[in-house]
Amino acid sequence: MNEDVESKLRDALRPVEPRAEFSRKLLARTLSTQAAPSKKPKVSRGAARPLVGWFSASLAACLLVAVGIQQQLHQQRLRATGLEARREVEQALRVTSQKLNLAFEAIKSQSTAPSDEKSGV
């Protein structure tokens, strides 16, 4: 009895086909909501990683070169300023030395002149 009822149920409850028109609509709607192909993002993400790496490496290299050049220029300017100052100090010392020599000679000639006059009178 049970088996008879069960087989009748199986027969009666076989899956039925939806309407053809509904099948078409179902396909159209399902395809329209299909997630965007996962290929593109994966490929672009994969390709973007080396690009980003190269870009950041070249950017870092450019920054290092720029900082190096800047430091070299700064040191050159400092060296030039130092040399100029040294030249000016040497010049000043030379001038001062000449002036002192002149003064010494004048004092020396003045100190010798009166003794000659005294001895001559």
Place this chain on the structure above:
Amino acid sequence: MDAAPDYLDAKLAQARSGERSALTALVQAHQRSVYSLALRMLGTRDLAEDLTQDVFMHMSANLGAIASNTHLRFWLRRVTSNRAIDQLRHRSRLPMSSFEDQSELFSAEDPADPLLQRHLRALLAHLSPPARAVLLLRYQEDLDPMDIARTLDMPINTVKSHLKRSLQIMREEATRMPSEPCQDSST
């Protein structure tokens, strides 16, 4: 009836990578089962078509989470059954009379047996939504009680008692209405 599992596994992988023809093949392979389950759970073609559409759109958006065609079949049955049960629970009064209008609810293998169809309508109308899902998964989808329990996330003993009760109602209907088809045929 069903396409080879390997073929559908390959189609699933292609559909996951965005191939439209593969998704078409998956929908065509499974729409009959989903639609029949929805139709017999909800009782009307319009509601069944809406539910079928919802289920496949949800499937399309979640293909990445589905591992194989076997998993997809399990997933479709589970989502369809659960959504149908939810709809029936949220509707205060299911229009049970609508079962009467839907001759397409049942397969047309034996059109000369209106008594069987009458018994089935009565049976479906008697059953609670979970019991109806259990009956359909058993006799439409040919699942064993253990698979039904997993699909509906229900204890195995509850599945068995639903099946026992359904068969009992079916037998009662069979003994109650032996003469009615004659009255029907005369009207």
